[in-house]
Amino acid sequence: MFLPAVRLTRFRLARGLRVRACVAALALAWGLPACALDRVTVQLKWSHQFQFAAFYAAQARGFYKDAGLEVNLLELPRGGDPAAPLLNGNAQYGVHNTELLLQRAQGKPVVVLATLFQHSPATLAIRHGEDGKAVPLRGAVIMFAPERVELARYLHRIGAEPYKRVDPSFHAEDLGSGRIDAMAAFSTDTPWVLQRAHIPFDMVSPRAAGIDFYGDVLFTTESELREHPKRAQAMRAATLKGLVYAMEHPYEIADLIRARYPERLSREQLLYEAQHMVPLLDLAVVEPGYINAARWRTIADEYAAAGKLPHGFPLEGFLYQAPDPDVSALYASAIAVLTLLAAMGAALWRYAGLKRALTGERAAAQEAKQRRMDAERLYEFALENAGEGAWRTERADDGVSAKLVFSPRYKALLGYGPDEFELTYPEWLRHVHPDDRAAVEHALGQLLPAPGRQPADRFSVELRLRGKDGSYVRVQAQGMVMARDSEGRPLRSAGS
The missing domain is CATH 3.40.190.10 (Periplasmic binding protein-like II)
Incomplete structure (x- = not known):
């Protein structure tokens, strides 16, 4: 398996922290x-x-x-x-x-x-029926622990109730044998196990229904803090x-x-x-x-x-707040610098201040650009290596309209070659099944600013896309807004 090393933006972790290791x-x-x-x-x-x-x-x-x-x-x-x-x-x-x-x-x-x-790996793995498609979840036998609230809330939100919940056996064979219809899974390792057991399955994430829990957290106790x-x-x-x-x-x-x-x-x-x-x-x-x-x-x-917590449960004291850094030395240095600059004259001070501001703005702009590029590359990397086709938006040659750039994997899923399927958004929309276009336009419309609500940053919608041979391929389209303009409209997006 090929897993390219990814260069991530380095964050300043614990600047000013006093290291207690002895020399x-x-x-x-x-x-x-x-x-x-x-x-x-x-x-x-x-x-x-x-x-x-x-x-x-x-x-x-x-x-x-x-x-x-x-x-x-x-x-x-x-x-x-x-x-x-x-x-x-x-x-x-x-x-x-x-x-x-x-x-x-x-x-x-x-x-x-x-x-x-930042996101939970918890998913549901759903077995295939005789028709080769995922069995319906409504009325299904689903294996997950009662404390898996995100799965229960997902099932509730998609209208899968009633269903029968059974406790985990930790045996993937239960899904393959048909003893259960779906089971709690993790996107990071369960597909590996099921694929090697030759068990056909579909996998759905609660995030598709807007249930976006955190995954692993590092925690401690009040006494330790x-x-x-x-x-x-x-x-x-x-x-x-x-x-x-x-x-x-x-x-x-x-x-x-x-x-x-x-x-x-x-x-x-x-x-x-x-x-x-x-x-x-x-x-x-x-x-x-x-x-x-x-x-x-x-x-x-x-x-x-879900009835697991009282409504309005207080979070005070539950979430760590880092102490303010000791900036006394920084203040002392700043006073010394300001004193020196004052002695050199107001004109020189003004020039130096403008120069620093310009340099800072350039550095900030370059850093923001680099972070955006890193984010988009990392997002595409993750999707491609997960076997999903990736896409992103770019400005068209006219500098005004937007065009969609599809990865080779995305094109291959629809039967196109690497140099085919270059479309604008309206052209892509014409490839969406007519019965699905309203849902797609609604999902994408939530990304736009509107009076009385904040625009969404992510979307997920199931749809059918017309392939090169004219047949339709069912896909789960999802994406996120990478940047917005001054009026809040999406400038760049990426997804699968």
Whole structure:
């Protein structure tokens, strides 16, 4: 399997953080004992795999050591609770998901320290019937755990009720044998298992119905934050640095996991997992670890709608807020510079200020352009390597209208060659089945600004596209807005 290394925009992680690691040479020179690293334990939420690459990379590359930490990683037994070791004092940090809200509602002092996966990998794998198509979910037997609220809310939103829920058996053969019609799955590894078991299936994500939960989060406890705030800050920064490094060097980290845990997954499966993590992490679009309080509010409301949380459940104290950096040295330097500039004269100061402003604007514009290009390349990379055709919008030659640029995979799915199927949006729309055009135009219309509502940034709609031979291909079209103009209208978009 070929997985190109992806260069991601580097974010400034924990600038100004005081590193507590000792300099051994200095200690020896003074005849002092070297300082011991702070030993902490991280409780993972499953067995060792690429999902936890951030921690392996931070260990192997010395990010934890540079932060004054010695980190021990614990696997989670099947059926275990990732929060339990933190609450009983056997671990200081852990990996969980949005179900951590339920722990908080029970009065447990857990705190989200950083978001690792901006989107959940949770999906439904649906078996094929005798006609070779996915069986209907309404009235189906579906295997998933009761705490999988995002799946339950998805089924409710698409009108799949009533259905019969059964507890997980963790056996993919149940889907292939027809004992169940659908099962909870993960987009990062379940397709690998089902494909090699020769089980035909379709996979649907709750995001298709607007249910967009976070995936893995790094969490800790209130007591750890209260008693060791610097350590928590250092742990967060080093882990996020490891996350960025791991996704930039997937081959290296896959080999590291194989060397440490040879009895676990194969190298090929680890790289498959790494590849399918890319669109879930959104590293080129969102700052690593970013916690969006408004989005957590929306997720909590979904739990409340499912009867798992009280309505309006308070999030105060549940989401980590990094302390303001110590800027006293920066202020002192700024005062000294301003004093010097004043002595040099108002004219020189004005010139220098204008020059700095112009340089800053150019640098900011270049950085924004680079981040946009990285995001678009990364999004297309993820889609192409997931077997989906990718598209993006560009300005047409007239500089006003928009044209669609399709990847070779997209064209091949419709029977076209690499140099065919170059269309504007109206031309593409004519390839959509007449019965589906209204739904498509409605979905895309939500991306446009309108009075009384905010425009959507993403869309997903099922439709039929006319192929080269005249037959229609059923696809799940999805995409996101990459940039908008001053009036909020989409300038660039990309998707599959």
